[in-house]
Amino acid sequence: NAGVTQTPKFRVLKTGQSMTLLCAQDMNHEYMYWYRQDPGMGLRLIHYSVGEGTTAKGEVPDGYNVSRLKKQNFLLGLESAAPSQTSVYFCASRAPGRVYEQYFGPGTRLTVT
Amino acid sequence: SQKIEQNSEALNIQEGKTATLTCNYTNYSPAYLQWYRQDPGRGPVFLLLIRENEKEKRKERLKVTFDTTLKQSLFHITASQPADSATYLCASYSSASKIIFGSGTRLSIRP
Numbered sequence: 001n002a003g004v005t006q007t008p009k010f011r012v013l014k015t016g017q018s019m020t021l022l023c024a025q026d027m028n029h030e031y032m033y034w035y036r037q038d039p040g041m042g043l044r045l046i047h048y049s050v051g052e053g054t055t056a057k058g059e060v061p062d063g064y065n066v067s068r069l070k071k072q073n074f075l076l077g078l079e080s081a082a083p084s085q086t087s088v089y090f091c092a093s094r095a096p097g098r099v100y101e102q103y104f105g106p107g108t109r110l111t112v113t
Numbered sequence: 114s115q116k117i118e119q120n121s122e123a124l125n126i127q128e129g130k131t132a133t134l135t136c137n138y139t140n141y142s143p144a145y146l147q148w149y150r151q152d153p154g155r156g157p158v159f160l161l162l163i164r165e166n167e168k169e170k171r172k173e174r175l176k177v178t179f180d181t182t183l184k185q186s187l188f189h190i191t192a193s194q195p196a197d198s199a200t201y202l203c204a205s206y207s208s209a210s211k212i213i214f215g216s217g218t219r220l221s222i223r224p
Contacts, residue, residue: 004156031210040121042202042216043157050210058211090156101147102212104156 001026004105006091012111013081021076021108023091031094032074033058033102034066036087043090049074050096081112115141115207119215126193127223134188134218136203143205146186148177151200151217160201161188193222 004025013019023032030051035043045058049068063085065077074093078085088109092102116139126132136146145164149157163170163179163186170177176189190197203215 033212035214040216042117043204043214045211045213048210056210059213092156100145100162100206100212101159102157104158107154107156 003027004091004093004103006089006105006108008108009106010109012113013078014113015082017081018077018079019081019110020078021089021091021110023074023076023093023105024072025074025091025093025103026072027093027095027103028071029093029095029103030071031096032068033092033094034064034074034076035090035092036060036085037090037107038087046076046089081110083112086110086112115139115213117203117205117213117215119201119203119218121216121218123219123221125221125223128193128195130193132190132193132197132220132222134201134203134220136186136188136215138184138186138205141207142181142184143207145205146177146179147204147212148175148186148188149202149204149214151202157202190220195222195224198222 033048034046047066052071055066067075091105094102118137147162148160151157163177174191178187200217200219202217
């Protein structure tokens with residue numbers, strides 16, 4: 001099993017450009033999450049999904065959109081990138097009713113200039 | 114608001130000693146706390162979960178305690194090794210589906 005994979009690994013955007021980050025998991029997990037990690041601020045939840053076709057806002061959703069059209073994929077979109085969105089983005093998944101551990105992807109390092 | 118707080122200062126200890134990391138929570142009473150390890154450039158990896166009715170949990174050289182009176186969890190690594198050097202994150206669920214993380218404590222084990 002590959003676990004949780006993320007593409008791309010790195011990306012540099014100019015202010016105002018758009019992009020989509022892809023997260024895929026092969027563990028048949030219901031729940032999926034997008035976080036951003038900034039120095040000194042820990043992991044902050046952007047959006048999450050509790051099943052195919054569902055999405056919900058997390059702690060810092062502004063400037064991001066998500067879609068969960070297939071159970072195994074969770075997409076994070078930036079419609080108009082801003083320098084404040086420079087961060088490392090992590091995707092995670094978990095199975096409901098399990099010991100609640102989340103499985104994380106390797107991260108995407110995004111720089112917005 | 115619900116918060117998980119960890120000592121942001123790095124912890125440096127000698128190989129073979131016990132490392133102790135602290136996690137404090139405020140404005141809620143989590144049913145359980147989790148600990149994750151994160152290496153540079155990688156995603157966090159789950160280590161242990163402890164429930165509020167468990168005073169202590171062990172896994173190999175790891176030990177976690179949960180004190181609901183102090184609103185605190187302690188994470189211990191006994192007989193520490195340089196390979197234990199990493200950032201350790203404390204986390205807990207604020208609702209059925211949302212988890213909140215502390216900012217992590219960087220641990221360095223010197224030979």
